[in-house]
Amino acid sequence: MFPTRIEIIPSTGIVDQVRALVPLTTTLTMTCLPHHGIERTMRTSVELSALGYTVIPHLAARSIHDRAELTRIMRECDAAGIGEVFVIGGDRKQPAGPYGSALPVLEDIAQYTGGRMRAGVAGYPEGHPTVAALDLLDALQDKQHLATHVVTQMCFDAPKILDFAALLRREGVDLPVWAGVAGSVPRTKLVALATQIGVGSSLKFLSRKGPLARKLLSGDRYSPHPLVAGLESQPGIAGIHLYSFNNLDAVPNEAGLASSPTALQPALIRGAAREQ
């Protein structure tokens, strides 16, 4: 089984929800949305870290107000025992401060921490709605000496993720690739979220593709099970980054795990606890 990390959104009440449903040994990654800001990501990360979880805050470059804020964040990470962050450009149209993209944030983090902070960066197996594929590849090549791994944007197609990992190798990017996979969330919610983040067309394409693809989207909930199985059968992927969208509930009994694909999310959440 792949090592698995669970991405959560720092919504109100999430700390109690995580505490109730997710094993303490799990690695969690904490989204940074433009309307939340980084402070909320950091506050929730520090709280969960204090409870004993391994937490990876997302630092959206465009949401950082100034360099002093970044040094504050690094100090908070240090005090909380947080040794890894995920550095992303961010969805804010206009940067709040001096950082327009991930690279200068990675550079400052490396400088402030003497290279001790591990940092993930994003990869796009299906491209990006507004940034050209070559620009994204250039950016990855520029960032790789400061990064420890790549996490892929949500994608619904195993061959596309594997091809992307192979492309990175050919282009000289040797970082481990974690596959970004949507968790078991209600289908209508997934379609809305995928559209919002610019991967809606791949999801719609999937829904027209064939019996297996249709099965993924049939019923009330998306199931990541066939996608994860498709990745597991091939080399090239370091682990699963599960976009849970905070659907951490519905932990079934053990008997349900082997046969029910919708039970995969709880299985992955339990599996995530074995990453360490």
Ligand SMILES: NC(=O)C1=CN([C@@H]2O[C@H](COP(=O)(O)OP(=O)(O)OC[C@H]3O[C@@H](n4cnc5c(N)ncnc54)[C@H](O)[C@@H]3O)[C@@H](O)[C@H]2O)C=CC1
């Ligand atoms: N994959 C993920 O998990 C997430 C992806 N994003 C999206 O990813 C974009 C790029 O972030 P990274 O992959 O870290 O690339 P990056 O920050 O390394 O930048 C790569 C290229 O995209 C441009 N860019 C970055 N943010 C932009 C924006 N908001 N609008 C227009 N151009 C932008 C940069 O100027 C650069 O040419 C974000 O702006 C956002 O749309 C945001 C949050 C999470």
Ligand SMILES: Nc1nc(=O)c2c([nH]1)NC[C@@H]1CN(c3ccc(C(=O)N[C@@H](CCC(=O)O)C(=O)O)cc3)CN21
């Ligand atoms: N472009 C982009 N931006 C992102 O923020 C992002 C990606 N891509 N790809 C992977 C994940 C998925 N992300 C998301 C996207 C939307 C919600 C979401 O639930 N949005 C709710 C608001 C939640 C809240 O405010 O508490 C919504 O209704 O918009 C969560 C995580 C974060 N990441």
